[in-house]
Amino acid sequence: MVYVSEVSDTLRGDLLGLRSGKFQELADDATRFNRDVGVSGFLLFDDIRFLQYLESPPDGVDVALSRVLGASSHHHVIELQRGTVADRRVPYWLMRWLPVEVKDLTEVAMSAWGGFKVRDDGKALKATAIDRLIFLVSRRALRGAAQPGLSRVKDV
Template sequence: MPIRAVVYVSEAVASVADSGSGLPSPKLDDLVKDAARFNRDAGVTGVLLFDGSRFLQYLEGPEDGLAVAYARVLGAQSHVGVVELQRGRVGQRRLPFWPMRWLPVDRLELSSVAHSDWTRFNRRGDADAMNATAMDRLNALVIPHVAAA
């Protein structure tokens, strides 16, 4: 079964965004728990990066499950200004670790991943290289959390 992926960025609404305390609203945990329950049944995995005001989410899974999960994302009232960065087929799952999990990142990390090359969700293997792909950079942010879990 072919695996497809989609990645986007968006702005958190005030009820979800960091209120200046350095911590996100408890509503973010509730949203992610709900997404994880849904994604588990749909066969979708993914990660949500959050810098206190902006999201970058990567989702992957079978075409039908991903389509429904992404439709839920597009209809969510927790964010605005969704900009799709890439969508397409991937040979195998790139981030099979969780049905959904959010990770705190700083603004520069989120920006670096968002503005990197998302073409075909390629990985070169070196997140520190000048020509690192977006998947290289995303993977470098995710892997420490996988090892810690």
């Protein structure tokens, strides 16, 4: 499942905290929760919005989504895509967060979300939304080598 949301007003005033300790606290809490419910994924943040990719068996996604919808850290949650994939793309990332540029998150969020079909070219004119997401995450994760596990990003 992939969704996009807007940072809440209560956290908007603490954007510096989100970039440092506060954001890491949120990610650590999500990691513990996800471990318990069998969810893996990542969270992109552009100082305004979140875009999160979650993967697990359907019941795990449902439990995680309930938690997402109840969180005070964001609002205006829009589900972009939900579906089935053959294998997890990031099975070792219980929750990783990556800072991204506004234009990059916008490009991915506004792409045509019509499934999780991968064409393997995130920059191609006809790239799918998941192609663009994988390309962005791969590029960002390579800059921050402390994000292990993305080498397992793979085709459906």
